[in-house]
Amino acid sequence: MISPKYAREIPQRYRLEAAKCKSCGKINFPPRLVCPRCKSREFETVRLSNEGKILTYTIIRVSSDTFSHQTPYAVAIIETNDGAKLMAMIADSDLNEIEIGKKVKLVFRKIQDEGVWGLHCYGYKAVLI
Amino acid sequence: MIGIVGYGSYLPRYRVKVESIAKQWGSDPEAIKRGLKLFEKTVPGMDEDTITISVEASKNALKRAGIDPEKIGAVYIGSESHPYAVKPSGTILLEALGIGNDVHVASYEFACKAGTEAMYTAYSLVKADEMEYALAIGADTSQGAPGDALEYSASAGGTAFIMGKQNVIAEILFTHSYTSDTPDFWRREHEFYPRHAGRFTGEPAYFKHVVNAGKKLLEKSNMKPEDFKYAVFHMPNGKFPQIAAKKLGFTLEQIETGWIVPWMGNTYSGSSPTGLSAILDVAKPGDKIFMVSFGSGAGSDGFIFNVTDKIVDVQDKAPKLKEMLDNNKIYLDYGEYAKFREKIILNQ
Numbered sequence A: 001m002i003s004p005k006y007a008r009e010i011p012q013r014y015r016l017e018a019a020k021c022k023s024c025g026k027i028n029f030p031p032r033l034v035c036p037r038c039k040s041r042e043f044e045t046v047r048l049s050n051e052g053k054i055l056t057y058t059i060i061r062v063s064s065d066t067f068s069h070q071t072p073y074a075v076a077i078i079e080t081n082d083g084a085k086l087m088a089m090i091a092d093s094d095l096n097e098i099e100i101g102k103k104v105k106l107v108f109r110k111i112q113d114e115g116v117w118g119l120h121c122y123g124y125k126a127v128l129i
Numbered sequence B: 001m002i003g004i005v006g007y008g009s010y011l012p013r014y015r016v017k018v019e020s021i022a023k024q025w026g027s028d029p030e031a032i033k034r035g036l037k038l039f040e041k042t043v044p045g046m047d048e049d050t051i052t053i054s055v056e057a058s059k060n061a062l063k064r065a066g067i068d069p070e071k072i073g074a075v076y077i078g079s080e081s082h083p084y085a086v087k088p089s090g091t092i093l094l095e096a097l098g099i100g101n102d103v104h105v106a107s108y109e110f111a112c113k114a115g116t117e118a119m120y121t122a123y124s125l126v127k128a129d130e131m132e133y134a135l136a137i138g139a140d141t142s143q144g145a146p147g148d149a150l151e152y153s154a155s156a157g158g159t160a161f162i163m164g165k166q167n168v169i170a171e172i173l174f175t176h177s178y179t180s181d182t183p184d185f186w187r188r189e190h191e192f193y194p195r196h197a198g199r200f201t202g203e204p205a206y207f208k209h210v211v212n213a214g215k216k217l218l219e220k221s222n223m224k225p226e227d228f229k230y231a232v233f234h235m236p237n238g239k240f241p242q243i244a245a246k247k248l249g250f251t252l253e254q255i256e257t258g259w260i261v262p263w264m265g266n267t268y269s270g271s272s273p274t275g276l277s278a279i280l281d282v283a284k285p286g287d288k289i290f291m292v293s294f295g296s297g298a299g300s301d302g303f304i305f306n307v308t309d310k311i312v313d314v315q316d317k318a319p320k321l322k323e324m325l326d327n328n329k330i331y332l333d334y335g336e337y338a339k340f341r342e343k344i345i346l347n348q
């Protein structure tokens, strides 16, 4: 059962909401209670840029059952244009075209289904631009 | 002035050609291309559905409208492929776009015309001064049963329109709807694929409703087909909208720009709305546009638009339909297509 966790993370998964530290300006994604850089507890909510670049990636050929019909697929660490780092699957891409440093856009996709009866879980994936 | 203040479309990158489908079932692809005027169609990725398509189309509409999403007072998504039987697609979309929670949301269903129903309701609410902006979307990931003629046409994509009063790019001058009980096409609860009544879908269904709605719209507006730069009709295949245009007195030149079905397929609720999107991409101030949708069951919604001076400010703010249709295509063979569309029975 992933529904409760999924619902809690909607602001981050659907619209990339991050917490920007009011004292040092660091953008924390996902949001934190205490800024890891300056220990401040004051944040403002910002939405991350939906563009960025690939910092590193790997190709999954043997996946968990949930994603077994989508293999092989790439999972990357993306740095958004505002400096946040996040992990995302790369969609709609020829695996041979994926390279470190390439520019990507974050798009809204279905990430997984909770079996045949459960929720459709949505979130961000990256596509090459 | 009330009308469209922003519009945007989304098409998946995947395609399947008529040849690939015809080969699977031992049919002659040339006969289908000639008869139905279809060459290829869009296919949704395994991670795409009506909701993801609606979100991406709406992001493009918001880029063109340049408005604060929180000012949107209603979200209506028309589709015959809503991912949930019970839970409106708009609930997910409003969170993804940051529309906030003070909003009226509903899912529409009316075979292929659910998108124009959403447009009509959104327009009417703005006209009634109930809200500043309303968002209307027609999107589908429609399915045809394996081996059925619908397999050549049923495709995926969608278009979103934001209706409002400020900075209108296409004013809505007139509307008309025509509806009857016509059993040409249906799907019972829990059935995976729709059923259709073969040749019954043409004359008593599509043509009767499109032509009657179209005629009434011309009467109401006191306008003639020659007064319009563009016309767009629902496109279940390439041939039907050409015949409907002729029956109403429009030329093939008038429908050419919005006639995207040979390469897109029938995006059901997103069909005529996406044709309209292709027209708005190139329209000039003062152009009049004639639009009639069709949904089996059956009914048609008609609109007359007048393109304003503001159109040129927004056309380049989001990707154009033709770019999405012609570029970045990934072709699938029939096996891959069947897997993508979950036509293969798997062990759970």
Ligand SMILES: [Zn+2]
Binding pocket: A021, A022, A023, A024, A025, A026, A035, A036, A037, A038, A039, A040
């Ligand atoms: Zn800090």
